[in-house]
Amino acid sequence: MTSAEQVLPAPRTRLEARAYAALHGCACPGDRTTESRLCYLGDDLIEELTTVCAECSQPHTFRFAVTETPKRPPRNDKAMFGYPFGTSELLNVDDWTAIADQSARLGTAEGLRIAVAALEEARRSPDVDSLTQGRLTARQASYAESLETIEAR
Numbered sequence: 001m002t003s004a005e006q007v008l009p010a011p012r013t014r015l016e017a018r019a020y021a022a023l024h025g026c027a028c029p030g031d032r033t034t035e036s037r038l039c040y041l042g043d044d045l046i047e048e049l050t051t052v053c054a055e056c057s058q059p060h061t062f063r064f065a066v067t068e069t070p071k072r073p074p075r076n077d078k079a080m081f082g083y084p085f086g087t088s089e090l091l092n093v094d095d096w097t098a099i100a101d102q103s104a105r106l107g108t109a110e111g112l113r114i115a116v117a118a119l120e121e122a123r124r125s126p127d128v129d130s131l132t133q134g135r136l137t138a139r140q141a142s143y144a145e146s147l148e149t150i151e152a153r
């Protein structure tokens with residue numbers, strides 16, 4: 001539940017903002033259209049992201065803090081959500097794991113690439129113990145292997 005006045009922490013990349021919105025909108029598995037605009041809330045510059053679900057037509061609006069101009073992550077698949085710019089303030093290890101599972105289930109190269117990147121974020125979460133980290137690393141390796149298999153075709 002996102003209240004109208006709540007401003008969320010700044011995302012590190014646009015993809016991270018979209019991943020947050022996808023996870024916190026309605027529960028439909030379908031596509032969403034996304035619109036974003038910069039605006040002021042009081043004296044603060046914020047980014048307003050509105051998603052509309054193609055299935056239930058339900059709009060959701062998310063307001064993110066803007067602390068600096070978002071940077072483009074390095075050209076490295078694992079970095080696409082933004083770990084070179086610190087750990088996420090929006091999503092925790094369970095969220096990243098959920099994103100990885102949903103994306104991997106698509107069975108496409110793009111889905112697996114996102115799954116590998118999301119698990120990279122999960123592994124780097126500050127709240128992860130070493131046992132969980134080992135489990136995440138193993139799962140990431142298996143998604144990376146599936147990705148290689150698909151790409152070799």
Ligand SMILES: [Zn+2]
Nearest residue numbers: 026028053056
């Ligand atoms: Zn929906």
